[in-house]
Amino acid sequence: MVIGNTTLTLTEEQGMLMDVAHEFCRDKSPVSVVRAQLDTELGFDTNIWKEMIALGWTGIALPEHCGGSGLGVSALVPVFEAMGRALLGTPLLTTSLAAQLIMRASGAAQESRLTDIASGTVATLALNEDSDWGREHFAVSLDSRGTLSGTKRFVPDATVAKLFVVPVQRDGELAIALVDASQLPDGAIRPNTLIDETKRAANVDFTGVSVEEERVISGAQVADALHDTRLIGALLVAAEATGSAGACLDTIVEYLKTRKQFGKLIGSYQALKHPTVDILIDTDSSRSFIYHAASVVGNDSLDVDCEIACRMAKAQATDTLLQAGDRAIQFHGGMGFTYECDAQLYLRRAQWSQQQFGDAQHHRKRLAKLLLG
Amino acid sequence: MSVSELELNEFRAEVSAWMHDNNPADPGFLLPQTFMEVGDERQLEFLREWQHKIWAAGYLGMAWPKEYGGRGVDPAFQTIADHEMRRHAVPISFNIIGLGWAGPLINDIGTAQEKEKYLKRILTAEDVWCQGFSEPENGSDLGNAQTRAVRDGDEYVINGQKIWTTMGNFAQYMILLARTNPDTPRKYDGLSFFLSPMDIPGVETRPIRKLTGEYGFTETFFTDARIPANCLMGEEGQGWKIAMQTLQYERGAEAGAAGGQMMVRVTVEDMINELQGVIRDEAAVLDDPLLRDQLVKAIMEEKSLVLGVRRAAIPGLSSDYPGSLALSGKLRMSESTRRMRQLAIKLQGAEGALYVGDEEARQRGFWQRAYLNSFSATIGGGTSQVQTNIVAEHVLGLPK
Numbered sequence: 117m118v119i120g121n122t123t124l125t126l127t128e129e130q131g132m133l134m135d136v137a138h139e140f141c142r143d144k145s146p147v148s149v150v151r152a153q154l155d156t157e158l159g160f161d162t163n164i165w166k167e168m169i170a171l172g173w174t175g176i177a178l179p180e181h182c183g184g185s186g187l188g189v190s191a192l193v194p195v196f197e198a199m200g201r202a203l204l205g206t207p208l209l210t211t212s213l214a215a216q217l218i219m220r221a222s223g224a225a226q227e228s229r230l231t232d233i234a235s236g237t238v239a240t241l242a243l244n245e246d247s248d249w250g251r252e253h254f255a256v257s258l259d260s261r262g263t264l265s266g267t268k269r270f271v272p273d274a275t276v277a278k279l280f281v282v283p284v285q286r287d288g289e290l291a292i293a294l295v296d297a298s299q300l301p302d303g304a305i306r307p308n309t310l311i312d313e314t315k316r317a318a319n320v321d322f323t324g325v326s327v328e329e330e331r332v333i334s335g336a337q338v339a340d341a342l343h344d345t346r347l348i349g350a351l352l353v354a355a356e357a358t359g360s361a362g363a364c365l366d367t368i369v370e371y372l373k374t375r376k377q378f379g380k381l382i383g384s385y386q387a388l389k390h391p392t393v394d395i396l397i398d399t400d401s402s403r404s405f406i407y408h409a410a411s412v413v414g415n416d417s418l419d420v421d422c423e424i425a426c427r428m429a430k431a432q433a434t435d436t437l438l439q440a441g442d443r444a445i446q447f448h449g450g451m452g453f454t455y456e457c458d459a460q461l462y463l464r465r466a467q468w469s470q471q472q473f474g475d476a477q478h479h480r481k482r483l484a485k486l487l488l489g
Numbered sequence: 490m491s492v493s494e495l496e497l498n499e500f501r502a503e504v505s506a507w508m509h510d511n512n513p514a515d516p517g518f519l520l521p522q523t524f525m526e527v528g529d530e531r532q533l534e535f536l537r538e539w540q541h542k543i544w545a546a547g548y549l550g551m552a553w554p555k556e557y558g559g560r561g562v563d564p565a566f567q568t569i570a571d572h573e574m575r576r577h578a579v580p581i582s583f584n585i586i587g588l589g590w591a592g593p594l595i596n597d598i599g600t601a602q603e604k605e606k607y608l609k610r611i612l613t614a615e616d617v618w619c620q621g622f623s624e625p626e627n628g629s630d631l632g633n634a635q636t637r638a639v640r641d642g643d644e645y646v647i648n649g650q651k652i653w654t655t656m657g658n659f660a661q662y663m664i665l666l667a668r669t670n671p672d673t674p675r676k677y678d679g680l681s682f683f684l685s686p687m688d689i690p691g692v693e694t695r696p697i698r699k700l701t702g703e704y705g706f707t708e709t710f711f712t713d714a715r716i717p718a719n720c721l722m723g724e725e726g727q728g729w730k731i732a733m734q735t736l737q738y739e740r741g742a743e744a745g746a747a748g749g750q751m752m753v754r755v756t757v758e759d760m761i762n763e764l765q766g767v768i769r770d771e772a773a774v775l776d777d778p779l780l781r782d783q784l785v786k787a788i789m790e791e792k793s794l795v796l797g798v799r800r801a802a803i804p805g806l807s808s809d810y811p812g813s814l815a816l817s818g819k820l821r822m823s824e825s826t827r828r829m830r831q832l833a834i835k836l837q838g839a840e841g842a843l844y845v846g847d848e849e850a851r852q853r854g855f856w857q858r859a860y861l862n863s864f865s866a867t868i869g870g871g872t873s874q875v876q877t878n879i880v881a882e883h884v885l886g887l888p889k
Contacts, residue, residue: 119756124799126803369886405793
């Protein structure tokens with residue numbers, strides 16, 4: 117069956133996290149707080165981050181013996197949806213992905229890193245070297261003496277990260293180097309200026325950094341672990357984008373219900389009303405896809421159903437947000453053209469989200485192979 | 490009445506085998522895909538025979554009383570039979586207004602005489618039923634129906650016009666919504682519900698030729714048509730309530746319907762299977778990167794519809810805009826179906842220009858006809874544009 121797996125459930129834990137996360141994000145991250153962070157170095161309020169750690173969010177998907185709650189990636193989906201809704205940044209996304217890669221690639225060998233992450237150490241996944249999300253072979257390399265060379269680009273939250281999880285090539289094989297921030301020479305981190313001012317990323321030059329052998333993860337399982345981590349990255353970004361699209365829709369609807377032109381509320385004009393319903397319908401689709409993916413993805417290696425689910429979630433959700441953000445600007449008219457109007461926050465977030473872990477076409481191209489052969 | 494899982498599983502195997510063995514061979518002409526597409530006598534007779542055969546085998550009206558042609562068993566059996574009919578894509582059980590609307594209603598609130606007179610003949614397809622709700626001036630606004638029924642002794646005299654009467658020209662009976670009192674403060678309270686014969690003086694049907702070139706609906710004219718007073722269901726003024734009651738049987742056998750399937754389901758997968766062997770740029774069409782992208786989109790649309798049904802059943806996952814999935818369901822489903830069929834023609838290449846009647850047309854022109862017919866769902870029951878207004882106003886709270 118080409119439609120395949122259509123499981124969709126909500127566990128009690130997911131439901132509780134959803135409620136807690138929505139309430140937390142609504143209370144702690146109103147748009148005034150988001151705006152106050154747009155031009156700061158870190159891009160987030162460290163007090164909020166500490167509260168998130170105290171709530172256990174950095175350990176949701178990590179095993180209990182590492183200080184996590186053992187709920188798996190599925191339980192992160194409602195959390196990121198809530199964070200996306202509130203445009204709440206923080207390093208939770210990249211920290212979670214760094215942890216997933218370590219956990220999936222190293223088994224028990226690196227458990228102390230996971231324990232650190234669960235208790236609040238900021239980690240980041242240093243993946244990209246160029247614009248290509250389809251890159252399988254890395255130029256950043258680890259030589260036989262254990263020295264790194266090369267630069268990773270678009271490394272999320274690099275200035276605040278304590279641990280860098282760096283996929284590299286060593287002797288033509290894929291490996292992962294674990295690098296402490298303290299090992300980086302001055303000037304190694306060059307922050308990017310991002311279109312989404314709620315996010316932070318940087319180029320990180322790892323050239324000359326020595327990595328002890330016990331801090332290298334290698335073996336045949338690394339490629340699978342990286343493949344799965346990319347898919348989980350796509351899913352979590354999709355969850356975040358779905359939340360943002362919902363909030364963007366609310367922003368549009370609020371304006372359409374209050375703004376008058378030619379003596380009528382502009383929401384009564386079908387030229388605005390109908391595309392807004394299209395956004396609702398696409399947002400509904402996005403939610404269905406992310407919770408379907410959350411229902412099938414577990415701690416095990418991701419099977420083809422999971423891969424399809426994650427890719428569909430990403431393909432749907434970030435295109436939905438692109439359209440929602442785009443129309444939000446247009447429907448706000450002159451107001452929409454100003455920095456003051458919140459619509460720009462969603463439009464900018466949409467540009468960032470679509471690029472993370474591959475855009476819709478990147479995923480549809482791979483879905484075509486999975487679904488049509 | 491409780492039925493064991495084992496019993497149901499045995500039945501499932503039995504009915505599945507029967508559908509497999511008895512699924513009719515291609516009759517040499519294109520069969521209707523839905524009950525709204527029965528256009529000629531040839532199709533009618535084929536479907537009449539098929540429905541009679543399902544009934545005779547014991548797979549229709551299973552939960553209806555034995556004395557009226559049913560088997561009096563738990564509706565779970567009929568649900569399984571319906572599922573197997575769908576799975577084996579057997580022809581439709583065309584007498585759906587009888588099986589799914591009029592029949593269950595008569596079963597619920599009819600008199601013993603009415604049950605005796607009508608029910609079995611609905612199941613055997615000896616009597617075809619049609620529905621007279623919509624009127625030319627009141628397409629979306631049923632409550633405003635103006636066809637008049639005036640009591641005259643032992644009869645009602647009917648005057649007016651109905652439109653989009655499915656199989657009106659073939660039907661022996663109509664469930665008719667007519668106004669017995671034009672002066673009630675609420676327009677709904679003046680309506681009454683009749684089981685009205687079609688083969689009487691003063692009833693004239695005029696087939697409507699659809700954009701497909703085929704038939705399936707009629708306009709129905711009542712000119713001083715006299716029907717016995719006992720054709721009235723319930724009391725005068727209860728018409729709206731009873732009409733709404735007929736809608737609940739759509740939920741299937743568990744809700745009282747006799748069963749059967751009103752349409753042959755078509756999926757993206759059917760379309761993809763049909764495209765095996767189509768050539769584009771001297772290679773398989775399914776290898777074309779741009780078309781592959783469109784197919785993936787179509788698959789995602791269909792999957793999203795299925796997932797939406799699942800999600801709507803989970804309150805925690807459908808609370809942000811309550812009612813959104815339910816109210817937009819018809820809009821999403823009908824528009825997605827229309828787009829998919831449009832794509833199916835495009836993917837055929839030059840053959841997409843062939844139509845029903847050309848012997849070289851793929852599947853006898855099935856997709857071409859299906860695309861043209863798909864507008865019945867984007868227009869009927871409230872156009873997509875009206876549906877979009879409904880969602881905007883009732884779900885998003887946008888002003889009228």
